[in-house]
Amino acid sequence: MSSSASSAADSAAFISRFYTSPDGLKLHYRDYAGPPDARLTVVCIPGLTRNARDFEDVAPHLASRYRVICAELRGRGLSAYASDPMTYVPATYVRDIIALLDSAGLMRVAVIGTSLGGIISMILASVVPHRLLGVVINDIGPELDPVGLARIGSYVGRSKPVHTWDEAAAAIEAIDGAIFPEYKVADWVRMARRRFVEAPEGGLKANYDLNISKPFIATARAVDLWPFFKSFRMMPILAIRGALSDLLSTGIFEKMQAAVPNLMRVTVPNRGHAPYLDEPEARGAIDAFLDSLPRAIGPLTALKRKAASMTLLLRLKLKGAI
DSSP: OOEEEEETTTTOOOEEEEEOOSSSSSEEEEEEETTTTTOEEEEEEEOOOOOOGGTTHHHHTTTTSSSSEEEOTTTTTSSSSOOSSSSSSHHHHHHHHHEEEEEEOOOOOOEETTTHHHHHHHHHHOGGGGEEEEEEEEOOOOOOOOHHHHHHHHHTTOOOOSSSHHHHHHHHHHHGGGGGGTTOHHHHHHHHHHEEOTTTTTEEESBBOGGGGTTHHHHHSOOOOOOHHHGGGGEEEEEETTOOOOOSSSOOOOOOHOOOOOOOOETTTTOOOOSSSSHHHHHHHHHHHHHHSOOOOOOOHHHHHHHHHHHHHHHHHHHHHO
């Protein structure tokens, strides 16, 4: 694992660290140390085309009490791009996140997963439930609304070159304007600086490997996520939904509650897919949720979770689902 100091322009001190994925890629994460006596480490996992900057508001807030790690999935931000685009799939991302936990020496963590990060969290809850103290999933469920999938599919992997930050902001507003109706020009510029990066040849480019689009549609519809989602019955779980979301419908949000009775839910007004977690409703819910989590889980609980995980994975394997 290697590291470098953050720049003074960042909103809070963090260290950029790198680790190696199981298949040899150099992957990046931001590490906010938090107070010396922090009782939890919170791992934040971003969405499909996003990177660690998606959490640059919520991470410093949480770092006043906890250690916070903001992952960058392969092909995003400072993480290496994969030579095989078919590794841009949830199963590989899960292995990468587990490698991050191992590299950082983290046996027990809380997780916040936005969109794709929430899908990764569902699978983590099924394969390593003994390592999770609790999970927050942000605007994602075990079923995806076709309207939102179509909107995401219309732009992922199709980024056009832009020359200025104002052009980048306008490009994002054209995609997300209807689902973030309160945003002003300054907000769109702020979003652009999270999603674009200066290109070596000049101008700006999307801060992700456009090849992540190749397996997107196939994998988005291929896997039944409900068995994985139901693993949240074993642990504290908070689900956040943007009231204007086109990816997580109100109907699925209700079905999630029925499937996992211990699910805590909150809806963020005037936000679509996905809230940035700086909204008062989201921040308040996350603060209360993390404050309620235990520092550790007992050996008997860990053993029960491992047994449930083995049973689920065997059942899915026998059905040919994995």
